[in-house]
Amino acid sequence: MRVLLALLKKEFRQIRRNRVLAMMIVMLPVIQLTILPLAADYELKHIKLGIIDDDHSTLSQELTNKIMSSGYFNLVDVGQSYTQGLEQIERDKVDLLLEIPSQFSQNLHKKGTESLSISANAINGVKANVGSVYLTQILQSYNVEMLHKLIPETMYANSGAILTSSRYLFNDNLKYPPFMVPGILALLVTMIGGYMSSLNVVKEKEMGTIEQINVSPIKKYQFILGKLIPFLIIGFVVFSIGLFIVARGVYGIVPRGSYLLIYSYLFIYLIAILGFGLLLSSFAETQQQSMSITFFFMMIFILMSGLFTPIQSMPEWAQWIAAFNPVTYFIKVMRMVVLKGSTFMDIRRYYLIMVAFGIVLNTLAIWRYKKTID
């Protein structure tokens, strides 16, 4: 116990002495958590839409108004023909083109059906996809409105048509920050924990101080604990600042689930990820190497965690990588507990998986940390 205390005291003295580092460990995550969700917002608001109205009817005018009132689109003048519109797309002046054919309203009245065509500049895939989904939805709801207007209520009511009603659970305004903030918070804790723990041990190697520790009777587990605990505490501090000050203060996100559950999962997760950092440190001799190795894995972990792109859209081999990525589970659990209020029973599977990660990674870290060389 005395040995462990001496180790911890030393670590905290070093952290405190390195003001710049201590400041950055706290400030950078806060700044990022504030800015990243604003940037990582797929809710597209200013989609540049060009409408080629060959119909010039009251109906087409009504449709245009309806689209513009949604607030998602900025109307851009693209001239009168599809070719002209296409030119504008090539020049990046327009993202989406909606073509309303001539005699649109006439045909709709006479034949009861008419097609509209949407052309999207799919070079920016997200924009094209989301934009055309928005536009399609607006057109469909316009369709329903028209039905009600054109056809006597009684006639429609008895058509036998299947109606659909949709409901959005947990985030009914479809806002992105609630989705991104818990995930980014998880990411920041991961980066701080993973880097700092691996760099810290390697710095002792590079400076030669580890040799002085290795000739002492200190036990492997004491050494590992001495490294885990300070970063565990830093992780908790960074996480709490993120959760209470940024998530709640800036974005107004208050966890629906229990804080105890969030923090206990954070605890297990940090132990796992710090163990991973320590494990990586055993493969490096210099800080530069450790940074390179850690960065390599962190980058893959982040991309494969489902933070920015959905995991279930990945091909199967990639989903397997995601399944062996601890970050995946932490992000998932954060989103579940914070946004949905999932309980321990709901996430118990992920709990067990994380405990397993923690045990495996730390066992490997202790095993790889050698006090003697042979």
Add this chain to the structure above:
Amino acid sequence: MKQFKAFVIKEFYHVLRDKRSLLLLIGLPIVQIFLFGFALSNEVKNATIMIVDQSKDAASLSISEKIRNNDNFHFVGFGYAYKDAHTAFMRGEIQAAVIIPPNFQKSILRRENPTIQIIGDATDPNTATAVINYVTVITMNFQRQALGMTSPVSIDVRNHMLYNPELKGVTNFVPGLMALVLMLIGVLMTSVSIVKEKEMGTMEILLVSPFHPLAAIIAKAVPYLLVSIFNLCMILLISIHVLGMPMEGSYFLLFSMSVLLIITALSMGLFISNQTSSQQVAMLISLMGMLLPTMLFTGFMFPIENMPIPLQIISNFAASKWYYIIVKNIMIKGLGVAYFWKEALVLVGMTIFFIVMSLRRFKMRLA
């Protein structure tokens, strides 16, 4: 000059001998391009879905069948009541649920307009919107095909995805990745390796040597310049020949613009190394202050015009943003210097700024 060459060769050995750093320098760009090319996409596919079929009659079964067979969904199972769907939502097992009311077929036959409820887990707004859209379309098709019913008035929407029908995003992420990799190696590796000399005390040796210390630092940067160019070749090779990235413009222009960005990155690395004497701090600044802004503000992961105005203004300070515009102009549109000299000038300006700032702070003698 001979001295300089010797120095560069020595630094080159340092870089090449260190297999673990090569993992990052060479391995990461290749892994990233494969991940972006083959694993990551924003398309909503395999969305997990549950069907609560309260009718179990011919009509409901047939509509369930259509949902289950749809490629966009991964069917998890049937639920007996809404409660089951709710539990599955809470456990994160499903992203959407479809609830078919009791007596579905009878209602249709009695012309009672039954309502199918589609519930989406909106914690992920993108997936939820897409899923609800998919199910709505399936229902409408079912109505038209199976029941032979058309609504009296229907607007049919046809979507055309121009240039990139599979929404692969190659044209987006390849230039973005090029910017990211060049920035990463240039800024991170140079700043850390210079600060390392300070931390280890070997900087003193460089400062007292007859060799100009600035030349020593430039010599340190040369290997990273070469590694960056090698990476650039790898990325281009893979993206053009494997991922089908177009290359309409001139290779000469592309490479000279890339070298320009690398020099900008190196000068930023030099600047950072002047601000600190600890490797950990240099790394944190490079990672958090450079890497994340590069990912954010280049425009390849998140559209810049979608950001709040202050962020749009900040994005102008990201060197990678300008490079990204240049590369897109060259590779996709095949344009010449006349179209992007302004962007190139911004990069030159940034480089000069960082070099001047670094030189002013460069300490010929140890404080």
Add this chain to the structure above:
Amino acid sequence: MEPIIFTKNLTKKFGDFIAVNNISFSVEKGEIFGFLGANGAGKTTAMKMLCGLLVPTSGLGKVAGYDISTQSDSIKRRIGYMSQKFSLYEDLTVRENMQFFGGIYGLRNKEIQKKIEYYHDLWSNNEMFDGLVGSLPLGWKQKVAFATAMMHDPDIVFLDEPTGGVDPIVRRQFWELIYKASDQGTTIFVTTHYMDEAEYCNRVSIMVDGEIAAMDSPKNLKIAYHTDTMDDVFYQLARKAQRSETV
């Protein structure tokens, strides 16, 4: 009485390279034992085996009565070690370094405080204790490193080129510290390149190419090699070396 360090046919190989080849020697309690040899002769490797930092390839070694292959943890409790490379925390103060290293040997605060006071009185340089180690002159760094290695009153202290790069006055002061420790019964095991320092030792061994080429008191060695300086003894032995600096 059993010797405090005892080795028999101790060998360490790194692949095909035999760093330490079959060395056998013993050191009595309280001795100042000099361990000499050219760079790459195998001194540091031998010392690291004795300290439990390296596992021997073959042979027997006992330190303070414990086997170096199997009981390195018990050995570590009884020894102090000062490495060739300066290895205190530069971003901690002298006091904090002492507290830390005392702490990881399980000393109580009171014991640590007593030790710090001891060096306080010895050096009568009070401000130094609260200054960062990184800002000390090299000579002081070495002295502090020695004091730190002695925090837990080890039976034996291993010093790996402790006076490299410091001026003659500081070296003199350093050896005064060594004598003080020796007077209190601590066995000193020291490697050095300075032949005047070799003269301060009770006995020296000279390693050449991983083997012990000679071992005796400096006086006897000088007689045996018909010379009156240790420099000359060393030179006669070391020039027979076959291998260059590789370790």
